[in-house]
Amino acid sequence: MTSSLQTKVFISSDQHNGFGVSSTIVYGPTEALLVDSQFSLSNAHRLVAEILELDRDLTQIFITHMHPDHYLGLEVVKAAFPGARVMAYKDAAAEVNDAFGFKIQHWRDTVLGRNGATTTVPVERIDETHLSVDGEPIEILGLMRGDSAYAAALWIPTIKTLVAADTVFSDAHVWVADARTPEERQDWFDTLDRLEALGATTIIPGHAPNTRPYDPDGIGFTRRYLKDFISELERCADAADLVARMDRRYPDLPVRICLEYSARILKDHYRWDGDWPESLRDRDAVI
Template identity: 30%
Template sequence: MHGTITVIDKGPVRIHSYTAPEDGLDVTTQLIETPSRIIAVDAQFVLAYADEVTAYAKGLGKPIDRLVVSHAHPDHYQGAARFGVPVHALPETTAEIVAMGDRTDLPTGAPIPLGDMTPTVEITPGAEIIDGTPFLFEKVTGGEIHTTLVIKLPEQGVLVAQDVVYHHTHLWFLDRDFDGWQANIDRFAAETEYDTILPGHGEPTGPAVWAELTDYVNAGRELLGDDGDAYKKAITARYPTYRGAALIDVANAYMFGPQG
């Protein structure tokens, strides 16, 4: 296996977090194993890593009930068809996925038709009981993207934060929405009943991540000027152990175009 699996036991619920390697942008798919089924959250960027996730899930001996797509960044939905189950998302997320159209699996060049990635079940924020387990679905705005989904498992103290949180991975500042990042950090840091935080990039973590993210957001405010190469050099020097330098490259390409 090229990715990394972290397993967390929470009584009747077990979390299996699959984090892709660097060439898969360190994207994390969550497999939430309830007594009789699996709820998958986010689908991977590279199709081969989506295949790794689904092969692992099959080994758990329970059916995947659904795939939830947290937001409309391709690294979280390109592998959706590999799961072979209904795809759920907020309506705003579905609309953005449709607007972006067909995609390509970068490592292989294989086309990914829009129909393979389009959610078919609309998520309405609120509570849902799935296989006897309470789930809370919340729409969040600002920060990495203007609309995303956060899932809470209140009985287990689990916050499925996805891209509201990166763990020891370089943050995506394409929109330069530092205030939005910080507002979401502060909002969820105040919810101290959640002691297990599942990020969209990187491995599972705990409440210490909120201070780490605040530090990084402040560094981004300070260092992100008008030169992408200079920013990458400065931020990677400040956080030399962080993964996901490729995320900086992708954001820089959008913000600054070709460099030097």
């Protein structure tokens, strides 16, 4: 059967604190589903424009995980589409709701200022393993380790498309900071193996340059980056040395904040006051 589903991807610029984060619109003849809602208010408005131009009924907004660059734009998107259901899978919903107010305050104070969210938007917990757009199935692959402990990637089998969220990065620095132990980093490798086995022809990463094609190479890139980061983490003298080593391996990549903070947190044992939950701030890294 020929699928009627298509995807449209909005990736924010790495400029103006956009962080190169992706939002994916999955749409059919009449309906649309949005996956993640951007970080800044300005990029959320740009995303809304992309949705409006499709002229579909946005019925669902799915948040993949609790990192704020994927949901602080909700107030803009929800205002534009008040009838859309906002949801996340299982425990990811509670994580987003618990973190929301703190993340608004932290990022307005430190980075975004007036371009930052001011209002929380309730995120509904769902336990179903499938979503649908115009009656066609979209599979929730469960909560798995990526750059956070719990992320929910989506698989669209009829068009062999994986919306990978932050389990996969492509030609961008990777946020490794939350994977504090060798076991957690191995869990991420296991996630990549599982996703690769799907045989997707299109993979939409959580972060990438907005010129990057959405091909399966993102899984291989993420795997290589993690292996190289771990190798240099074990050999470097300090965070500055780690950053320099990774810059030599991966020059001029966007989303540099991921490299710099990951290096400081994992090598220099930096206690970052933006971490959530608060208990994560006191979890020392194990190399």
